[in-house]
Amino acid sequence: MRIGIVCPYSWDVPGGVQFHVRDLAEHLLRLGHHVSVLAPAEDETPLPPYVVPAGGAVSVPYNGSVARVNLGVMSVGRVRRWVKEGDFDVLHIHEPVVPSLGLLTCWAARGPIVATFHTSNSRSRAMSAAYPILQPALEKISARIAVSEYARRTLVEHLGGDAVVIPNGVDVRFFADAEPRAEWQDQTIGFIGRIDEPRKGLPVLMRALPGILAARPGARLLVAGRGDEKEAVAGLPRHVRDRVEFLGMVSDEDKARLLRSVDLYVAPNTGGESFGIILVEAMSAGAPVLASDLDAFAQVLGGGTAGELFPNEDADALARAAAGLLADPRRRADLRERGSEHVRKFDWATVGADVLAVYETVAAGAEAVAPDDRAGLLGRLGFARD
Structure with a gap:
């Protein structure tokens, strides 16, 4: 054809x-x-x-x-x-x-x-x-x-x-077969998206970060995407800024490796989303997903069965949910299994x-x-x- x-x-x-x-x-x-x-x-x-x-x-x-x-x-x-x-x-x-x-x-x-x-x-x-x-x-x-x-x-x-x-x-196998990177592992939270586009929700995640670190001091946030990195962390205390690592624009291969490496992928988007392809990519890579409860995100995550949801733009709720998941390896393993099964229909x-x-x-x-x-x-x- x-x-x-x-x-x-x-x-x-x-x-x-x-x-x-x-x-x-x-x-x-x-x-x-x-x-x-x-x-x-x-x-x-x-x-x-x-x-x-x-x-x-x-x-x-x-x-x-x-x-x-x-x-x-x-x-x-x-x-x-x-x-x-x-x-x-x-x-x-x-x-x-x-x-x-x-x-x-x-x-x-x-x-x-x-x-x-x-x-x-x-x-x-x-x-x-x-x-x-x-x-x-x-x-x-x-x-x-x-x-x-x-x-x-x-x-x-x-x-x-x-x-x-x-x-x-999504090419599920491409993400599932990616090799994790050791430096991106161990109590890491991942975010991929344009830093300076408010609807992608990075400011919400930044507001939640002090609360996450108060509960999980060893946690780190890895941010991949283009935008003003200094502006993104401007409102954070110095000790919190030190727990944020900006990776810049990453290749498709490194995006897959990042998603394979992190302990938790957070999608704090605030609106304007009709689907949520990054959620599918994260599930394909085996990353437990925590996302804002946008209608489109809830649908992609099977109403919350394949990933956890938090109230949109509620930084405190995001902090509690993220800290709880980082402290609960059994729950994260369950989300990995559910996500890997759920994602097959998007292949x-x-x-x-x-x-x-x-x-x-x-x-x-x-x-x-x-x-x-x-x-x-x-x-x-x-x-x-x-």
């Missing part, structure tokens, strides 16, 4: 959607499919052979964060050329409502289009206001995927229609098969049915558009 995938965000800036697109593309390539990914990137950016650059990106505020997207006039020609030369059996657009390449591709494309919605935001006035502009493009979409029930709910509330829920995928072997089933359904429908009748067929198959 010839598959074209559109990534809305700049390829050279790490993020959950980029990782999902990369891993999906590489999974499909391993299965023998022809895959091409179109993404914002400068022409000189080193890229995998399957990625086609669509030009540089600009930063725009989006969903409580800053997204690097591309909707430039110069990109229109590149999108049209990529679509025409690709001669794809199916196009898979991620985040089609983001003002980036997905919209351009919707306008340029002919044939089956699958769209994946990643965003969870119950109060998006911008999305509701933009719907009249987006509608002509969205009507060309044959099948919709949401990465979680909360992303599906956002889609239904703001744009109408519905979607099949297929979670983000690419399962997730990839579900995505391919959607591709095959819309491709078969496009071949077998005249264009005017296509919407009715897809509706009967459960992939109806508005």
Whole structure:
């Protein structure tokens, strides 16, 4: 099958959607499919052979964060050329409502289009206001995927229609087989995320750290991610700062090794999460997980059976839960076992098969049915558009 995938965000800036697109593309390539990914990137950016650059990106505020997207006039020609030369059996657009390449591709494309919605935001006035502009493009979409029930709910509330829920995928074995590093072990807490993005929750964890250390003086916090390290610890007493180690940006291999090494992984995110891929990666690596009780996180953790939850933004509750887990190796071992079992449903072997089933359904429908009748067929198959 010839598959074209559109990534809305700049390829050279790490993020959950980029990782999902990369891993999906590489999974499909391993299965023998022809895959091409179109993404914002400068022409000189080193890229995998399957990625086609669509030009540089600009930063725009989006969903409580800053997204690097591309909707430039110069990109229109590149999108049209990529679509025409690709001669794809199916196009898979991620985040089609983001003002980036997905919209351009919707306008340029002919044939089956699958769209994946990643965003969870119950109060998006911008999305509701933009719907009249987006509608002509969205009507060309044959099948919709949401990465979680909360992303599906956002889609239904703001744009109408519905979607099949297929979670983000993870290469479970990659994380499970990683080698721990001795210097990252022994009463260590892990955090991975952008340091200076408040919704990732590092300030909450920093407020909790004095309480954790009061109960577990030997504990250490390992932080991986980009941002202002001095600002992150500015409010901490000197003796507490000494228990924080910043690792900077880490490779995929070192991320897996970090998650394999820590005694506890903490996800203190405060909002704007539709899934929680880092939780799945941590469980895959065998790390006990403690996360804020965001709806999406609770779903990923099986309602708290595969990891522990604490009240969102409650630093005192986080400190008590983290200290309790660090003091209880039996409970941590139980969470490792539960997490390792729970995470199997997120492996690419399962997730990839579900995505391919959607591709095959819309491709078969496009071949077998005249264009005017296509919407009715897809509706009967459960992939109806508005």
